[in-house]
Amino acid sequence: MSNNREVAKLAGVSVATVSRALQKPELVSLKTRNKVLSAIKKLDYRPNLMAAKFRSGKSGNLVVLVPTVANLFFARVISGMQEEAHKRSYSILLCNTFGNPEMEEGYAKMVHTFQADGVIQLRAYNPFGAEDAGGNAALPMVNACEVLDDTTVPTVALDNRAAARAMTEHLLQLGHRRIAVIKGPKSSPLTRDRLAGYRDALEEAGIAFDESLLCPGDFTLHSGHKAAGVLIDLNERPTAIFCENDEMAIGAIQRIKQSGLRVPDDISVAGFDDIAFAPFSDPPLTTIAQPAEEFGSTAVSLLIDLLEGRIKKAPKVILPFELVVRASTGPASIEETLQ
Amino acid sequence: MSNNREVAKLAGVSVATVSRALQKPELVSLKTRNKVLSAIKKLDYRPNLMAAKFRSGKSGNLVVLVPTVANLFFARVISGMQEEAHKRSYSILLCNTFGNPEMEEGYAKMVHTFQADGVIQLRAYNPFGAEDAGGNAALPMVNACEVLDDTTVPTVALDNRAAARAMTEHLLQLGHRRIAVIKGPKSSPLTRDRLAGYRDALEEAGIAFDESLLCPGDFTLHSGHKAAGVLIDLNERPTAIFCENDEMAIGAIQRIKQSGLRVPDDISVAGFDDIAFAPFSDPPLTTIAQPAEEFGSTAVSLLIDLLEGRIKKAPKVILPFELVVRASTGPASIEETLQ
DNA sequence: CATAAAAATGTATCCGGATACATATAAGAT
DNA sequence: ATCTTATATGTATCCGGATACATTTTTATG
Numbered sequence: 001m002s003n004n005r006e007v008a009k010l011a012g013v014s015v016a017t018v019s020r021a022l023q024k025p026e027l028v029s030l031k032t033r034n035k036v037l038s039a040i041k042k043l044d045y046r047p048n049l050m051a052a053k054f055r056s057g058k059s060g061n062l063v064v065l066v067p068t069v070a071n072l073f074f075a076r077v078i079s080g081m082q083e084e085a086h087k088r089s090y091s092i093l094l095c096n097t098f099g100n101p102e103m104e105e106g107y108a109k110m111v112h113t114f115q116a117d118g119v120i121q122l123r124a125y126n127p128f129g130a131e132d133a134g135g136n137a138a139l140p141m142v143n144a145c146e147v148l149d150d151t152t153v154p155t156v157a158l159d160n161r162a163a164a165r166a167m168t169e170h171l172l173q174l175g176h177r178r179i180a181v182i183k184g185p186k187s188s189p190l191t192r193d194r195l196a197g198y199r200d201a202l203e204e205a206g207i208a209f210d211e212s213l214l215c216p217g218d219f220t221l222h223s224g225h226k227a228a229g230v231l232i233d234l235n236e237r238p239t240a241i242f243c244e245n246d247e248m249a250i251g252a253i254q255r256i257k258q259s260g261l262r263v264p265d266d267i268s269v270a271g272f273d274d275i276a277f278a279p280f281s282d283p284p285l286t287t288i289a290q291p292a293e294e295f296g297s298t299a300v301s302l303l304i305d306l307l308e309g310r311i312k313k314a315p316k317v318i319l320p321f322e323l324v325v326r327a328s329t330g331p332a333s334i335e336e337t338l339q
Numbered sequence: 340m341s342n343n344r345e346v347a348k349l350a351g352v353s354v355a356t357v358s359r360a361l362q363k364p365e366l367v368s369l370k371t372r373n374k375v376l377s378a379i380k381k382l383d384y385r386p387n388l389m390a391a392k393f394r395s396g397k398s399g400n401l402v403v404l405v406p407t408v409a410n411l412f413f414a415r416v417i418s419g420m421q422e423e424a425h426k427r428s429y430s431i432l433l434c435n436t437f438g439n440p441e442m443e444e445g446y447a448k449m450v451h452t453f454q455a456d457g458v459i460q461l462r463a464y465n466p467f468g469a470e471d472a473g474g475n476a477a478l479p480m481v482n483a484c485e486v487l488d489d490t491t492v493p494t495v496a497l498d499n500r501a502a503a504r505a506m507t508e509h510l511l512q513l514g515h516r517r518i519a520v521i522k523g524p525k526s527s528p529l530t531r532d533r534l535a536g537y538r539d540a541l542e543e544a545g546i547a548f549d550e551s552l553l554c555p556g557d558f559t560l561h562s563g564h565k566a567a568g569v570l571i572d573l574n575e576r577p578t579a580i581f582c583e584n585d586e587m588a589i590g591a592i593q594r595i596k597q598s599g600l601r602v603p604d605d606i607s608v609a610g611f612d613d614i615a616f617a618p619f620s621d622p623p624l625t626t627i628a629q630p631a632e633e634f635g636s637t638a639v640s641l642l643i644d645l646l647e648g649r650i651k652k653a654p655k656v657i658l659p660f661e662l663v664v665r666a667s668t669g670p671a672s673i674e675e676t677l678q
Numbered sequence: 679c680a681t682a683a684a685a686a687t688g689t690a691t692c693c694g695g696a697t698a699c700a701t702a703t704a705a706g707a708t
Numbered sequence: 709a710t711c712t713t714a715t716a717t718g719t720a721t722c723c724g725g726a727t728a729c730a731t732t733t734t735t736a737t738g
Contacts, residue, residue, distance in 0.1 A: 003694055014718045019696060029716060049452040051694040054393040055723055061432075069421070070414040070615075079409050082435040091454070093400075094433040096421040113388040115430070221619050247615075254619050276409075276586075280560050280593050282621045342724055353688045358726060368686060390724040394693055 002043040011039035022047065061091050061116040062303060063107050067099040067123055071219070072275040073245070073292055074122065077145060080296025081120065088304050090117075099123060111140055118303045124148045124189045138314070140307055144299040146190045154302040156295055156317045160190055163288045163321040164197030164242070167270050170286070170323060171240045172205050175332035176268060180213040180238035182227040182248050194244055194272070213238055217248045224251025232259050232267075239267060239332045246271035246278050249285055253328065264330030274324055283327035291319050341382040350378035361386065400430050400455040401642060402446050406438040406462055410558070411614040412584070412631055413461065416484060419635025420459065427643050429456075438462060450479055457642045463487045463528045477653070479646055483638035485529045493641040495634055495656045499529055502627045502660040503536030503581070506609050509625070509662060510579045511544050514671035515607060519552040519577035521566040521587050533583055533611070552577055556587045563590025571598050571606075578606060578671045585610035585617050585626055592620060592667065603669035613663055622666035630658050 008015045013032060021028045021036040028036070039045070053059050062085060066074050078094065085092050093116055095107040108127035110116040118140035121127055124147060128139050144156040171179050181198055184191040199209055215230055217223035224243055228251065231238055243249035249271030253263050263269050263283055271278060274289035298317055305311045347354045352371060360367045360375040367375070378384075392398055401424060405413050417433065424431050432455055434446040447466035449455040457479035460466060463486060467478050483495040510518050520537055523530040538548055554569055556562035563582055567590065570577055582588035588610030592602050602608050602622055610617060613628035637656055644650045 004696095005694080015695075016697075016719080017717060020717085023696080027716075032716080046451045046453075048393070048694055049454050050389070050393040050396075050398055051453075051723095052696075053454075054387070054389040054725095055694080055696055057389075057723080059389055068418065069408065070411065070418050072409065072411065072414075075409040075411075075414050078433070079407065079435050082408070082433060086434075091432050091449075093430050094417070094421060095425075096418050110430075112385045114385075114390075115388050115392075221615055225619070250616070250619050254621065257621065276560055277589070277616055280564070280589055282593065282596065343726095344724080354725075355689080355727075356687060359687085362726080366686075371686080387724055390693095391726075393695095394724080394726055396693080 001048075002045045003048070007036065007039045007043055007045050010043060011035045057114065059115055059117050060089065061093050061110075062300065063093045063095055063110050063116040063119045065095050065097050065104050065107060065119060065121045065123065065127060067097060069094070069096055071247075072277070073273045073290070074145075076292035077122065077296040077299075080293030081300045082296070083293070084297035084300040085304075088300070090300070090304060092300075097123075099125075101125060101127070105129060108141075117307050118142070120144060120299045120303055122146065126151070138306070140303070142299045142303040142306065144295050146188060149189065152314055154306060154311065154314045154316070156298045156302065156319065158290055158321050159318050160193035161197035161200065163272070163323075164194035165201045166197075166321070166323050167242055167272070167286075167288055168198045168201035169204075170325065171242065171268060171270065171329060172201060172207075174240070174268065174329060176240040177207060177332070178210070178213065178236060178238040179240045179242055180215060180231045182215050182217045182224055182231075182241060182243040182252060184217060184219050184244045186216060191244060198242065217244065219245050219247060221247045221251040224248025225255045226251075228252035228255035229259075232256065232261065237267070240270070240329065241267060242270045244272050246273045246275045246285060246287055249287070249328070250277065250281050253281060253283075253285075263328055265333070268329040268332075270329050274322075278324075279326065281328070286326045286329040287324050289322040289324045294319055340387075341384045342387070346375065346378045346382055346384050349382060350374045396453065398454055398456055399428065400432050400449075401639065402432045402434055402449050402455040402458045404434050404436050404443050404446055404458060404460045404462065404466060406436060408433070408435055410586075411616070412612045412629070413484075415631035416461065416635040416638075419632030420639045421635070422632070423636035423639040427639070429639070429643060431639075436462075438464075440464060440466070444468060447480075456646050457481070459483060459638045459642055461485065465490065477645070479642070481638045481642040481645065483634050485527060488528065491653055493645060493650065493653045493655070495637045495641065495658065497629055497660050498657050499532035500536035500539065502611070502662075503533035504540045505536075505660075505662050506581055506611070506625075506627055507537045507540035508543075509664065510581065510607060510609065510668060511540060511546075513579070513607065513668060515577075515579040516546060516671070517549070517552065517575060517577040518579045518581055519554060519570045521554050521556045521563055521570075521580060521582040521591060523556060523558050523583045525555060530583060537581065556583065558584050558586060560586045560590040563587025564594045565590075567591035567594035568598075571595065571600065576606075579609070579668065580606060581609045583611050585612045585614045585624060588624055588626070588667070589616065589620050592622075592624075602667055604672070607668040607671075609668050613661075617663075618665065620667070625665045625668040626663050628661040628663050633658055 004015045008018045021033050082092050097103045104127035108119050120142050122145045139153050141153045143153050147155040147157045215227040217227050249269050253269050256267050271285045271287040274287045278285040278287050343354045347357045357375050360372050421431050436442045443466035447458050459481050461484045478492050480492045482492050486494040486496045554566040556566050588608050592608050595602050595606050610624045610626035613626045617624040617626050
């Protein structure tokens with residue numbers, strides 16, 4: 001493999017000129033530049049970017065910590081990241097962590113060993129751990145989708161509380177009074193915020209909060225299916241179920257139909273995320289649309305700006321949501337409304 | 340940031356000893372090793388792996404070219420890759436290419452510039468292009484999922500022809516005679532092979548191949564929905580539709596139900612892939628299960644073996660499939676069977 | 679205790695671009 | 709033609725580990 005010096009020799013110039021001809025062509029005369037370029041061509045020279053990166057101290061890599069790529073929402077987020085990173089000449093090092101803190105910490109350490117310049121974390125956990133204790137130095141990190149609230153790093157999030165409130169209000173307007181919630185993992189701030197939005201709406205409508213209508217889930221189809229089974233068997237069955245993501249909603253719909261009940265006639269079901277399958281469920285799913293790709297591109301953009309020193313104070317970006325009403329939610333039956 | 344030499348100085352040893360204490364501890368006496376380790380601790384030294392990689396000429400990165408991550412099958416494949424790469428101390432550079440050859444070629448060039456050691460391509464296209472013309476040097480590449488047949492690189496694939504044949508036979512056994520196919524993009528070998536398997540089964544059953552029962556798609560929910568619309572309106576409507584992936588099958592089922600027809604009573608629908616949503620569609624989808632994660636882990640494993648010189652001849656790995664019969668396929672109606 | 683063999687450590691150099699600084703050449707002003 | 713700038717090019721060095729080879733120390737053997 002040919003290098004700098006061989007090209008210089010063949011072109012009859014110095015290595016500095018070769019380097020300049022490639023990096024800052026305007027500093028090199030046309031004649032010289034052509035000599036260099038033809039030498040490069042003749043030798044089939046390719047600059048060793050590992051060397052360049054090593055010298056510059058910038059790897060050009062961004063570590064992305066994602067609980068699981070096998071999730072349509074995260075997949076779209078990653079897609080958005082990839083596109084933005086590519087535009088900005090950065091690469092994405094994808095790390096599936098299954099939400100495992102040790103694994104997240106391990107990958108975050110790639111920054112310490114100069115294998116990556118920064119980290120995007122899609123979960124509410126600081127993989128740099130105690131290191132941040134002092135809170136002094138800005139961590140090369142952006143927190144997106146599910147964010148920590150006490151963090152000093154840039155974040156990209158949805159106003160989950162407002163979104164959940166909007167969805168709950170939609171259900172209330174349809175006359176529902178017993179609205180169940182299938183939650184995400186209990187440690188998640190995302191779940192906490194969505195639940196807060198749900199309670200906001202209930203309170204405003206003067207409806208008492210009923211703990212028994214909350215059911216835990218883990219964002220998978222199966223957990224939605226299982227949770228719906230529990231809710232159906234309640235003494236006072238809910239007339240609507242608000243699921244914290246679409247997968248659980250689709251699982252819940254199946255379970256409800258298996259019980260011989262109808263959606264939305266007997267029970268309305270709402271989701272969150274608006275994944276590609278949402279309009280194709282039966283009935284099509286009422287949900288909250290999130291700009292998933294934008295989460296990714298914004299996170300990457302913020303991280304690069306941070307790394308390149310264009311950011312002073314950690315911004316907290318809030319992306320917009322949209323209530324998408326489809327056929328899985330409908331009016332509560334008359335008896336219910338009158339209760 | 341502290342380096343090699345500072346550690347050496349503080350520990351009162353040479354840089355070579357520091358390096359050895361970390362890389363080959365058995366070559367360093369316990370006493371010296373402890374001195375080095377405590378110096379490392381005191382200085383909070385982290386070896387610059389960019390430097391090490393640069394020197395060794397191995398980046399430890401694998402480029403993964405995927406048409407789109409926002410696809411549940413590919414997402415699982417990538418998940419499998421990530422896990423295997425992590426085990427073997429390699430990193431995955433994820434590249435969403437949208438099946439764009441220029442983009443694929445661009446990313447593949449990362450190998451030339453030493454940013455990556457090898458490439459895993461999940462599509463039937465050689466991103467190293469004409470370079471392979473001579474077919475001399477082994478390309479640092481593994482082709483998985485949708486593979487080229489004339490390639491000299493290792494491949495990981497399913498016996499798509501046998502799988503499609505198995506599915507078609509299943510439909511034939513249920514009495515179907517007019518079996519439509521919603522295909523993938525026409526340039527895909529995957530589509531070609533699955534179609535061949537379909538024809539094998541028809542031929543064996545003595546049923547004439549009918550071109551009008553083939554409908555193009557692009558593996559999306561919408562394309563399945565649209566294609567089903569066309570098939571429903573045929574003069575002689577098919578009694579079963581074999582879709583080349585589950586997304587299209589789910590799209591097709593929705594379209595069929597929208598026409599007031601029932602699945603499987605009026606039309607049976609089968610998919611391919613067995614994505615997480617398959618058992619949750621209504622009715623649950625009959626499909627071909629593929630070991631998606633294994634595609635990923637096997638591809639990574641092969642590529643690393645290739646890069647590290649443990650492979651002589653390019654292996655062609657065939658992974659097993661499984662016919663998963665659920666409720667979306669059922670017996671053809673009597674009239675149909677008697678026709 | 680001498681000597682050979684093994685183990686431990688050190689010295690010097692390499693990897694391949696990037697670039698500060700020095701030098702040389704060309705263009706412009708008077 | 710002379711001197712000042714601007715432009716172009718070259719020289720030398722750095723980045724931070726890895727390691728071939730040299731040297732020193734320790735252990736084993738007769």
